[in-house]
Every structure is written in C-alpha cells, then in structure tokens.
Amino acid sequence: MADEILKVRDLKTRFFTEEGQVNAVEGVSFDVRDGEIYGIVGESGSGKSVTALSLIDLVESPGRVTSGEVWYRNTELAEEFRDENPEAVDGEFVDVRRLPKGVRRSLRGPSFSMIFQDPMSSFNPSLTVGEQIAEAVEVQRRARANPRRTRSRTQGYGLGKMLVDSLVPSKSYVQDASMDRAVELLEQVGIPDPVDRADEYPHQFSGGMLQRAMIAQALAGEPDVLVADEPTTALDVTIQAQILNLLRDLQRDEGMSVVMITHDLGVIARMCDRVGVMYAGEIVERGTLEDVFENPVHPYTQGLLGSIPDLADPAPRLQPIEGNVPSLIDSEMGDRCYFADRCPKAMEDCLQRIPEFDAEKAGASDDEHRVRCVLAERQYDESQALHDGHFEEQEVAADD
Amino acid sequence: MTSDAEAAPDAAEGREPVLSVRDLKKYYFEQDSFLDSLLRRETQSVKAVDGISFDIQKGETLGLVGESGCGKSTTGETLLRLREATDGAIEFEGDDVLGMDRDELKAFRRRAQIVFQDPFSSLDPRMTIGDILVEPLKIHDLPAEVPSEQSKGEVRREKAKDYLERVGLSAGQIDRYPHEFSGGQRQRIGIARALMLEPEFIVLDEPVSALDVSVQAQVLNLLDDLQDEFGLTYLFIAHDLSVVRHICDRVAVMYLGNIVELGPTDDLFDDPKHPYTQALLDSVPRAAVEEQGRRVEPLPGDVPSPRNPPSGCRFRTRCPQVIPPKDVEIDQSTYREVMDLRDRIESNDLNLDTVWERADDENRSDKPAFKREFRAEFFAQGLSGENEATVERALDALAEDDHDRAAEILRERFASVCEQVRPVLQSGSHPAACHLYEQPERTEMAAEAPADD
Ligand code: SF4
Ligand code: SF4
Numbered sequence: 001m002a003d004e005i006l007k008v009r010d011l012k013t014r015f016f017t018e019e020g021q022v023n024a025v026e027g028v029s030f031d032v033r034d035g036e037i038y039g040i041v042g043e044s045g046s047g048k049s050v051t052a053l054s055l056i057d058l059v060e061s062p063g064r065v066t067s068g069e070v071w072y073r074n075t076e077l078a079e080e081f082r083d084e085n086p087e088a089v090d091g092e093f094v095d096v097r098r099l100p101k102g103v104r105r106s107l108r109g110p111s112f113s114m115i116f117q118d119p120m121s122s123f124n125p126s127l128t129v130g131e132q133i134a135e136a137v138e139v140q141r142r143a144r145a146n147p148r149r150t151r152s153r154t155q156g157y158g159l160g161k162m163l164v165d166s167l168v169p170s171k172s173y174v175q176d177a178s179m180d181r182a183v184e185l186l187e188q189v190g191i192p193d194p195v196d197r198a199d200e201y202p203h204q205f206s207g208g209m210l211q212r213a214m215i216a217q218a219l220a221g222e223p224d225v226l227v228a229d230e231p232t233t234a235l236d237v238t239i240q241a242q243i244l245n246l247l248r249d250l251q252r253d254e255g256m257s258v259v260m261i262t263h264d265l266g267v268i269a270r271m272c273d274r275v276g277v278m279y280a281g282e283i284v285e286r287g288t289l290e291d292v293f294e295n296p297v298h299p300y301t302q303g304l305l306g307s308i309p310d311l312a313d314p315a316p317r318l319q320p321i322e323g324n325v326p327s328l329i330d331s332e333m334g335d336r337c338y339f340a341d342r343c344p345k346a347m348e349d350c351l352q353r354i355p356e357f358d359a360e361k362a363g364a365s366d367d368e369h370r371v372r373c374v375l376a377e378r379q380y381d382e383s384q385a386l387h388d389g390h391f392e393e394q395e396v397a398a399d400d
Numbered sequence: 401m402t403s404d405a406e407a408a409p410d411a412a413e414g415r416e417p418v419l420s421v422r423d424l425k426k427y428y429f430e431q432d433s434f435l436d437s438l439l440r441r442e443t444q445s446v447k448a449v450d451g452i453s454f455d456i457q458k459g460e461t462l463g464l465v466g467e468s469g470c471g472k473s474t475t476g477e478t479l480l481r482l483r484e485a486t487d488g489a490i491e492f493e494g495d496d497v498l499g500m501d502r503d504e505l506k507a508f509r510r511r512a513q514i515v516f517q518d519p520f521s522s523l524d525p526r527m528t529i530g531d532i533l534v535e536p537l538k539i540h541d542l543p544a545e546v547p548s549e550q551s552k553g554e555v556r557r558e559k560a561k562d563y564l565e566r567v568g569l570s571a572g573q574i575d576r577y578p579h580e581f582s583g584g585q586r587q588r589i590g591i592a593r594a595l596m597l598e599p600e601f602i603v604l605d606e607p608v609s610a611l612d613v614s615v616q617a618q619v620l621n622l623l624d625d626l627q628d629e630f631g632l633t634y635l636f637i638a639h640d641l642s643v644v645r646h647i648c649d650r651v652a653v654m655y656l657g658n659i660v661e662l663g664p665t666d667d668l669f670d671d672p673k674h675p676y677t678q679a680l681l682d683s684v685p686r687a688a689v690e691e692q693g694r695r696v697e698p699l700p701g702d703v704p705s706p707r708n709p710p711s712g713c714r715f716r717t718r719c720p721q722v723i724p725p726k727d728v729e730i731d732q733s734t735y736r737e738v739m740d741l742r743d744r745i746e747s748n749d750l751n752l753d754t755v756w757e758r759a760d761d762e763n764r765s766d767k768p769a770f771k772r773e774f775r776a777e778f779f780a781q782g783l784s785g786e787n788e789a790t791v792e793r794a795l796d797a798l799a800e801d802d803h804d805r806a807a808e809i810l811r812e813r814f815a816s817v818c819e820q821v822r823p824v825l826q827s828g829s830h831p832a833a834c835h836l837y838e839q840p841e842r843t844e845m846a847a848e849a850p851a852d853d
Contacts, residue, residue, distance in 0.1 A: 043612035195754045206702045236467035236639070241683040241698040248695075263612065266642075266685030270694055293689050307617035309646035311669070311684050317624075318646070320617030324582040 004073065005224055005257050006032040006055075007093065011068030013047075013054045014330075021330040024050040024063065026281030029357075032225060037251060037258040039272030040283075041265060043304075045325045047281040048261045052229045055259070056112040057096070057104055070096040072111065074224075077103070106143045109136065109221030117230035119214040123202040129213050130198025133182035134174035136220035141178075143221070185216035190246055208239035212246065219250065226251070227259045232267060244271060265308060269293065277301050280326055280338035287369030297371040299343045337373065341391040347384040349374050417455035417491075418601055418633045419479070424452050424488035426471070426478045444707045448474040450657035450714075451488070453825070456601070461627065461634040463648030463665070465641060467680075469703060470654040472637045476603040479635070480512055481505060492601070510540055513594040515587075517606035529581075529589055530574040533560035536596050563592040566629075568622060584615035588622065595626070601633045608643060620647055641684050645669050653677045656714040657706055663830030673832035675721045700740075712819040713834065717743050722818050723835055730787050734779065735814070738791065741778045742810045745794075745803055752798065767799045774798070786813070 013025035025047045032038045042048040053059045055070060071093040081099065082089045088098035096104055108114075116122055123132055174182075179198070186194035189212040202210060211231065218226060228247065232240040248271065251258050260271055268275055269289060276286035277300065285298040296302045306319035323342040327333070337343070337350040355372045370376070426449040449471040456462045464472045477483045479490060481497060490497040492508060500508055524532065534556045537543070546555045561571035567588040578586055587607060594602055604623065608616040620643065626632060638644050644651055645665055652662045653674065661674040672678045679699045685691055699718045704710055710717050716739075724735045744750045755777070756762075759769035774795055775782075783791055790813045797806035817835050825831035826840060 043614060193749075193751055193754065195757075196751050208702060236703075237641070237683045238467065238679060238699045239702070240685075241696040244685070245695060245698060264685065265613075265687035266691060269687050269689065269691035270685040272692075289692055290689050293687070303614060305687065307613045308687055309617075309620075309642040310688070311642045311645055311681070311686050312688075314645050314665075318617035318621055320621060321614035322618070324584065324615065325612070 002033040002035055004031045004071075005034050006073070006259075007069075007071040008032075008055065009069040009071065011051065011054055011065065011070065013050050013059055013063060013065045015063040017062055019329055020332075022328045023281050023330050023333060024328060025054055025065075026328075027068070028276075028278075028281070028283050030276050030283060030286060032257050032259055035251070035255050035257060036274065037248075037260050037272045039268040039275035039289075040259065040261045040278055041263065041268050041275060041304075042278030043263055043325060045280075045328065046278040047328070048263075048278045049229050051278070052114065052227045052259065052261050055225075055227055056108055056114055058108075058114070065097065068097070072096050072107075072224075074111065109140045109143055109223065111221075111223060112225050112227060113218040113221060113223035114227040114229065115211075115214050115218050115231050117233045119207070119210040120202060122214055122217075123210070125202055128199050128201055129205065129210075130179060130182045130186070130200075131174055133185055133198070133213065133217045133220060134178035136217045137178040137181045137185075138174060140221035181220070182216070185219055186213065188219070189213070189216045189250070190242075191216075208235055208242060211235060211239075211243055215243075215246065215250070219254070222254065223256060225257045225259065227261070229261045230263070231260075233262065233264070240267075247271070265293075265304065277304070280333075281328055282338065282372060284339070284372045285370070291369035295369070297369075297376060298339075298373045299345050299375070300339050303342075303344075339373075345375065345380050346386050346390075347374065348386065349384075416458060418458045418493060419456040419635075420489075420491040421455070421479065422453045422489040422491075424475070424478065424490065425450055425486040426474050426483060427486045446706050447657050447709055448706060449478065450706075450709070452654070452657075452659045454652055454659060454662060456633055456635060458633055459627075459631055460649040461636050461647055463644040463651040464635060464637045464654060465639065465644050465651060465680075466654035467639060467703065469656075469706065471657040471706075472639075472654050473605055475654070476514065476605050476635060476637050480509070480514055480603060482514070506540070510597045511599050512601045512603070513597065513599040514603040514605060515590050515594050515607050517609050525578055528575050528577055529564070530557060530560050532578070532589065533563060533574075533593055533596055536593065540597060542597070559596065560592075563595055564589075566595070566626070567592045568618075582615070583611055584618060587611060587619050591619075591622065591626070595630070598630070599632070601635070603635045603637065605637045606639070607636075609638065609640065616643070623647065641669075641681065642686075653680065656703060656709050658714050658833065659825060660715065660834070661830075661832040662825060667830045671830075673830070673837060674715075674834050675719045675836070676715045677832075679720070710819065712817075712822050715834075716816065716818040719818065721836060723816050725813075725815060725817075728787070728813065729785075730783075734781060734783060734787075737779050738783075738787070738810065738814050739816070741791075741794075742807060742814065745798070745807045745810070748803070750798075750803070752801065764799075767796070770799050771795045790814070 008031070009029050011025055011028045012023070015022040015024055028047070028051055030038065040048050040051060050059065050063070054065045057065070059065055071090065073092050074094055075092050077094045077099070078089050078092050081094060085098060088095045096107065123129065183194045183198050186198055191197050191209060191212055197205070205213060231247065232243050235243060244267065247258065250256070260268065262268060272289055274286070274288050275292050276283040277292060277298065278284065279300045285292060285296065285301045292301060293305065296305060300321070303319070303321035307321060309315070309318060321342050326338055326341065335353055337346070337355050340346045340350045343350070355374055355376075357370045357372055425447075427445040427447050429445050452475065454462070464475060466472045474483065478485050479497075485498055488498070492512065495504070495508070497508060537556045537559070543552070543555055546552050557574070561574055564571050564574060569585060569588055578589070581589065607623070608619050611619060623634070624647065627634060636644065636648055648665050650663065651665050651668050652659045653668070653676065654660065655676050661668060661672065661677045668677065669681065672681050683696055683698065701718055704717055713719070716722050720736060721732065722736060722739055724730050730738070755770060755773050756764055758773045759766055761769055771792070782788070790809060794806040794809040797809060821835070821839070823833040823835050823839055825833050826838065
C-alpha cells in the first residue's frame with residue numbers, strides 16, 4: 001500500500017466577521033497517499049474550499065486557521081527541523097503549520113500547488129500566459145536555491161493587485177530558459193502551438209485552454225500534492241472530460257497526489273480512489289469510493305445520493321434533503337449533530353453531543369469506512385425518531 | 401394541493417402544439433468594440449440561433465440542452481420576445497407572436513412567462529416578497545373585478561399568500577425581503593412570481609443550475625407538482641443532462657445555433673443518433689461506482705465561434721465521424737486528421753515558423769525535414785496511396801508558404817458532404833441533423849462555399 005504524503009489532523013479554520021465567528025472548517029482529518037486522487041465532496045457552505053485553502057496556507061483575513069496539524073512527508077525538511085523545532089517533526093513528516101512562515105510559503109509550488117475554478121482570477125491580464133508560467137518556473141528555481149525567500153507577482157493574484165498592475169504595466173523579466181520551460185509545460189497540458197500561445201494574453205484563451213494553462217502553471221514547481229478546487233465546474237461537459245483526462249494523465253505521469261474538491265459526485269466517481277463527504281465544516285463520512293457510494297451510512301450522504309438524477313436511470317421522483325444548509329456561526333451551531341434539523345432519522349441522542357468518528361487518533365490508519373453519526377454503531381430504530389416539527393417548535397420557542 | 405386547480409391534460413393526448421417555431425434566427429450585430437477598431441477587425445454578425453424549428457405540445461416539458469454559447473437561452477428569450485428575432489415564425493396557440501403589436505404582446509406575456517437561473521438577480525432587493533409577487537398583477541391591472549367588500553390590493557395580497565404556500569413557502573413570509581431567503585427559497589419565489597398571472601406556458605431558463613444538489617431536487621419536484629396542478633407547458637433550458645433526463649418528456653439538443661437532434665427523452669438518451677449528442681452523453685460523469693476510472697474519448701478542441709460558423713454541418717470541425725467522399729478509401733481517424741489539417745490551413749491558424757524551427761532549418765530549404773515535422777504533428781499513422789500523394793502535394797505547397805494552394809489540393813480530394821450540405825432534421829419523432837442518416841431530397845442543393853477566409 002502506498003504511503004501517506006499528507007496527514008491532516010483536526011484542522012479548524014474560522015472567519016471572524018461582524019456577524020460573529022464562522023466555523024468554516026470544524027476539525028477536519030484525512031490522509032492523502034502517494035499517487036492517489038483523494039476526493040472531498042460537499043455543497044456550498046460545507047467548508048470544502050476553505051479546507052483547500054487551509055491546506056496550503058492561503059486563508060485570508062478575516063479568516064485564520066486556528067488549530068490542527070498538516071503533516072507532510074518530506075525527509076529534507078524533517079532533518080532540517082528535527083533539532084531546531086522537534087515539535088514540528090515526526091519521523092519523516094513535518095507539521096507544515098509549525099514551520100516558519102517563510103519556509104511554509106516556499107512550499108507553495110514545489111510541494112503544494114493549487115488550481116481553482118476560475119482561471120481568469122489567477123492570471124494577471126496584463127502579462128502574457130507564457131511570461132506568467134515562466135515566472136512560476138523562476139520562482140520555483142529561486143525557492144530551491146533559497147527556500148526562505150520567495151516572492152511572485154502571480155501567486156495569490158487578487159483584485160487589488162490586478163488594479164495596480166493595470167495602472168502600472170509590468171515589464172517582462174523572465175529568462176529565456178524559463179520561457180522555454182513554460183512552452184514545454186504548455187505542450188504537456190495539451191495546448192496546440194504552445195510557442196505562439198505562450199505569447200498570448202489570458203483573454204485570448206478559451207475557458208478550457210486557460211484551465212490547461214493554469215494547470216501548467218501549477219505544475220511548474222513539480223508539486224507533490226496538487227489541490228484542485230472545483231477545477232471543471234465552470235466548464236462545459238465535453239471540455240470537462242478533456243480536463244479530467246488531462247489531470248488523470250498528469251497525476252499518473254508525474255506521480256503526484258491530487259486532492260480533488262468538488263460538489264459534483266460524478267466527477268468524484270470518475271476520478272477518486274477515496275472520498276470524504278463534507279457537511280457544515282466537518283467530514284461526516286469517508287472511505288473508499290465503494291464504501292461511500294454503495295453503502296453510505298450517514299443520512300446526509302444518503303440524501304445527497306438520493307437528490308441527484310441519474311443519467312442512466314431516471315427515477316420517477318427525487319428524494320431531496322429537506323431544509324437548507326445550516327448557519328456556521330459559532331454561537332448558533334450548538335453541541336449536537338449539525339445535520340440534525342434536516343435529518344429524517346434524527347433522535348434524541350443526536351442532540352446530546354456532536355458525533356465523533358469512532359476511535360480516531362492521529363497517525364491511526366485511515367483505511368476504514370468511517371461515519372460521524374450515532375447510526376455508525378447501531379441500527380436505526382424508528383420508534384426513537386423525534387416527532388415531526390420538533391425543530392420548528394424549538395424555533396418558535398426561541399423567537400418568543 | 402388545492403382541488404379547484406385545473407386538471408392537467410395528458411401530455412400524450414395533447415396533440416395540438418401550444419407553441420410552434422419555424423426557422424427561427426437570432427443574429428447579433430455587435431457594435432465595433434475598441435479592440436475591433438484597434439485590430440481593424442471587421443465586425444460580423446453573431447449567429448446565436450441559426451434557423452431552428454420545433455413544436456411544444458400542450459402539457460409537455462420540452463428540454464433544450466447544449467453547452468454554453470449554443471443559443472439555448474437566446475432561443476428562450478426570443479420566443480417570448482424579450483429579444484427581437486432576426487427571422488422566422490413563432491406561433492402561440494395559433495397567434496403569430498412576431499407580428500404582435502404592443503397590446504397583443506402584453507396579453508401574450510400574461511400567458512407565457514419565464515423563470516431565470518439566478519433568482520437573486522431577478523428579484524429587486526428593496527421590494528418585499530409581497531410587492532414582488534403582486535407587481536405583475538399591477539402591471540396587467542388584474543384582477544379585472546373584485547368582490548365589493550375587498551379592495552384590489554387585498555385580493556392581490558391574498559393571491560400572493562396563496563401562491564407562496566403553493567410553492568412551499570409560508571404565507572407569513574410575505575413581508576420579508578429577498579436577502580432573508582436561501583437560494584432555493586428565492587427560486588421558489590421566482591417561480592411563484594411567474595405563476596401569479598396564471599400562464600399556460602413557462603420558459604425555465606436553467607432554473608436549478610445555481611442551486612446545490614439537495615435543494616435542486618426540491619425545486620425539480622416542485623416544478624413537477626406545479627405542472628400537474630396547473631396543467632403547465634414547459635420549455636426547460638439546461639446544460640445538465642441528468643436533470644434534463646429526469647424532468648423532460650422530449651429533448652432538443654443544440655450545437656452552435658442549430659438543433660442537431662430532437663426526440664422523446666428515453667429514445668434520445670438510450671439511442672442517441674447525432675455524433676454530438678453521443679459525445680455529450682458520453683462526457684457526463686455519473687455518480688456511480690462504475691464510473692471510476694472511466695476514460696472518455698473527449699471531443700477535440702473548442703466550439704468554433706458563432707461569428708464564423710463552419711459551413712455545412714456546424715459540428716464537422718470536431719466530429720469524429722465526419723464522412724469521407726465515397727470514392728476515397730481512408731480510415732476514419734486518419735480522415736479526421738486530414739480534416740483537422742485542412743481546417744487549420746483554411747482558418748489561417750497554422751504557424752509554419754515553429755515547424756521550420758523544429759526542422760532546424762533557418763533558410764527554409766530542407767523541405768523533407770519540414771514535411772516530416774508536419775506529419776509527426778498531424779498524423780498518428782502513415783497514409784498510403786493516393787491519400788498520401790495528395791497530402792504530400794499539400795505539404796509541398798505549404799513548404800512554399802502557399803496556404804491557398806495547400807488548402808485547395810486537400811479540398812479537391814477530401815471535401816466532405818458534411819461541409820457542403822447543411823444537414824436538416826428529418827420528419828418523424830426522433831430526427832437527427834446529420835448525413836449519417838437519410839436526409840430529405842432537396843430540389844436545390846443548398847451547397848455552401850467552404851469557409852476559407
Ligand atoms: S447523528 Fe443523528 S441527526 Fe446526525 S446524521 Fe446521524 S442520525 Fe441524523
Ligand atoms: S453531418 Fe457529418 S460532420 Fe455533421 S455530425 Fe453528421 S457525420 Fe458528423
């Protein structure tokens with residue numbers, strides 16, 4: 001069995017907003033192995049994208065990763081920090097969150113890389129695509145030479161910077177060798193005429209082509225782990241098929257691991273070996289694709305699968321999950337199963353505490369099918385169900 | 401459910417079309433943009449919808465599917481005259497929609513409504529839900545008469561409350577504002593608003609695309625129920641094929657402004673005829689264990705620009721089954737490669753410099769090396785016989801930088817019926833606009849010049 005490259009433990013990310021503290025990621029744990037595609041699936045507000053950003057330290061104010069560990073297997077770093085910071089080292093693994101900020105940042109590219117739903121937002125409109133990829137190549141070179149100091153004009157490209165850049169046109173300063181590498185990368189991701197396309201600007205690319213270019217940029221540092229956040233959501237289905245093939249080929253050829261984050265259960269099914277289902281900031285069920293798709297235990301997973309129409313087998317009527325995604329504001333979350341007010345099987349026990357994965361500790365094998373639900377350990381018994389309208393009555397009581 | 405609702409007519413029995421569309425066209429003539437003038441580009445019309453015909457029967461749901469830019473949303477909006485058609489005919493219950501004057505149009509809009517994808521953007525944030533629902537009644541000055549003990553305002557508000565309940569919200573929410581509702585609830589409000597005028601026909605333009613799957617399922621079930629309750633006819637526009645399969649009775653597939661296939665939902669999904677429909681269905685990832693590791697043979701490239709669509713069959717630049725001339729023997733994938741090469745030459749999208757560069761020849765004299773590079777790029781397998789000789793001559797022309805002659809040489813031998821004659825939908829219940837299926841005889845062959853500019 002392949003070794004873990006990444007072990008995420010009890011990760012928590014919070015946003016401190018005017019409305020209160022939002023618990024976007026609420027104690028997420030999972031492992032990613034060498035050369036696998038690990039899927040994280042959830043609806044909007046489930047915390048899946050914030051989980052992605054948290055992994056590679058891109059959460060921006062007012063958000064912050066408040067606790068948890070991200071163990072990353074890297075013998076060099078482990079050696080380097082074993083004496084200096086023993087807390088941050090465990091065998092071959094380092095806890096990325098305990099490394100100095102400069103080092104942490106230098107991991108973006110050669111260790112972790114990310115692609116997003118909207119490639120337009122991660123490219124600078126005033127530079128050619130080739131220049132930007134070449135620049136990523138140079139950043140990686142510099143990072144290797146001096147891991148503690150890196151800067152880039154393209155990483156974490158945001159609206160503010162876009163404004164500055166459009167007012168102050170940037171000058172190209174990439175070396176020829178980097179440009180050659182950029183062209184190579186464009187070719188590798190299947191862009192025809194890469195030499196010509198490298199000289200074009202992002203707006204001259206179609207959506208699918210720009211997505212390929214973003215993937216090329218992400219590959220510049222030959223990352224160990226590629227985090228793909230809804231990489232095909234904005235694309236048409238035939239273009240999506242191209243990009244999914246590409247990601248699978250690259251993953252295999254480069255031996256990378258991929259964390260695939262999406263709302264689309266079909267994409268998960270095609271691409272992933274193992275999967276975690278997120279709801280309200282937690283992974284509520286995880287296991288192999290078969291565990292989760294064929295034998296789902298958590299009522300949310302069951303509901304999700306029952307909600308989607310199947311292309312091959314049109315069910316006469318869908319079985320939706322009633323209600324809406326809950327508030328993640330800390331003060332409103334309460335110490336109960338977060339799914340309880342939508343769960344058709346909710347019982348008194350579900351309201352007593354937040355269900356945990358059973359017998360979980362850091363470092364334990366992550367192989368089993370696990371479920372955060374009181375039903376993980378017992379059969380559902382209808383006689384224990386809360387009566388209809390239980391939560392509405394509570395709401396009314398609270399309003400008064 | 402209320403008992404006084406109209407009984408839904410059986411879709412199978414309802415034979416007379418509610419809506420009938422013939423050869424509808426919608427072109428946009430874009431203003432010169434700054435960039436256009438900078439690049440001295442000629443502005444051309446964008447052929448968003450380019451001659452489509454279909455009927456919608458009473459009580460049925462017709463799906464209109466396709467990828468972005470295929471013209472499906474433009475079709476929906478043009479049907480209701482939210483955009484003016486460029487050409488064609490639309491009949492609604494026998495009335496000529498395109499010829500209606502203002503008053504007739506107003507009356508038509510009472511009977512034909514639309515629900516958009518983004519419920520938030522189509523709701524005014526400063527209006528209460530009650531105001532939003534009552535507004536269409538005010539515009540149409542409805543109801544015409546009210547019981548003497550009630551004012552018009554009261555009657556309208558009662559009706560708004562009633563419809564809120566019918567779409568699964570509570571009457572008590574009538575004085576709230578849109579931002580207080582979730583996406584799914586807002587879409588319910590959008591649907592209630594469309595229902596207030598008691599229309600017969602509703603265009604649903606991607607009504608569930610912005611919603612999470614768990615909520616999407618609620619709204620799909622609601623649409624189903626409302627159709628039964630009010631005897632509604634739907635045009636359901638969507639890109640999600642699974643949703644379409646679930647909710648539609650018949651489906652029309654669009655590509656680049658044309659309908660390429662039309663048929664009863666099960667027939668079309670179980671036995672897709674048109675190569676584009678086949679590719680589209682094959683691309684969809686299914687949420688099932690069998691999907692794991694499935695490798696799709698994806699369509700190459702992107703959809704061509706509707707400014708300058710391909711001649712003949714719009715799909716021919718990507719079609720894996722594009723038809724070789726009868727007298728040319730060539731295997732299908734090689735023929736596709738020849739056609740790709742030709743397309744690239746004809747669309748001026750071929751940079752010979754890079755090929756020369758790879759041939760490592762600065763004075764451009766080593767033609768054999770140049771041709772080798774070319775072959776390596778375009779052809780997975782070798783050609784033979786007359787095919788080989790023709791390609792060889794075309795590459796010779798390219799080596800001399802004569803693109804036009806290269807294109808002509810290839811065209812002469814390899815011209816496909818797919819580029820010469822635009823295929824049309826046959827009559828019958830499951831037609832496909834493709835030359836792989838029998839095409840109706842034409843008196844004048846509508847031969848189109850190949851796009852070589
Ligand atoms: S813990 Fe209870 S409420 Fe939560 S998902 Fe399980 S059965 Fe439902
Ligand atoms: S007409 Fe020709 S190019 Fe068009 S879909 Fe049919 S086979 Fe393909």
